[in-house]
Amino acid sequence: MRKKCFAPVVDERTRLLVLGSLPGEKSLAQGEYYANRQNCFWHLMSSVIDADLVTMSYGHKLDELRRCGIGLWDVVAEATREGSLDSRIRAHEKNDLLGLIQSLPELKAIAFNGAKALKLGLKVIGSNAEQFSLLALPSSSAAYTLAVSTKVERWRALRDVLIVPT
Template sequence: MRKRCFAPVVNADTRLLILGSLPGEKSLAHSQYYAHPQNRFWMLLGEVLQIELASLPYDARLAALLAHGVGLWDVVAQAHRIGSLDSNIRARDDNDLPALLARYPAIATIAFNGGTALKLGMKVLGEEAKRYRIVALPSSSPAYTLGYADKLAQWQALADGIQ
């Protein structure tokens, strides 16, 4: 069975685009970005934005991101994958990142949530990447065992992309 990403969460005011690799099993089951309860995405980004995101209903989280100029999407459009680990992604089709960026010219910063997203995303962007500020983030996933404080210190680099 092929797993598919969600639609991008972006609008004309998006200045920072955060790209993951491909939603995990919990996210796919709930049809929500970063739905696994141990994934720290909403906590990390909430601290960067200085708002409480994790306790908000999902639609309110997305609205808050857009209100702060932050968008979400994934590098991989669809792929075969057993479980949620990026290392199990096979036979992937990538999203057309350059086309999305062309439609939303206010985007100036692209952040990659994790090493796989960065590696694949930079290949998809190619020379186009030079037009953007690129931020490599440690994965918010519980599978990436860097401590929360260390993750947060690196995620704080996003603050420059939303001011």
């Protein structure tokens, strides 16, 4: 079955772009990034920005990310995939990451949520990667069984490039 990503969540303040691979089944069904409660993305981002994103409505979550200079998108525009696992992504088309990056005047860093996003994203960004800090993050997916405490520790490195709310 062919799956399509969501529109990017960015604005003129975006300093950090977090790239996933392609939304999972629950996210696609609900039309929301990281809608699967087993995925710890919102928990991880809560630890990064010191706000309880987990309990917020989806719209407020996105507003809070944008307020802190964080944008979201996916490396894959669309692909064939059974289920939600990145390892099952086939016949994918890439998003226009270069076009998006060029439209973000404050962008300082790009973070990749998981190995698949990193592998595919670096191919698209290529030599343009040199102008940004690149961060390879452990996947927020429950399928990646690294301890959440270790994930939190690694994701907190994102704080170095954010707008610090006052």
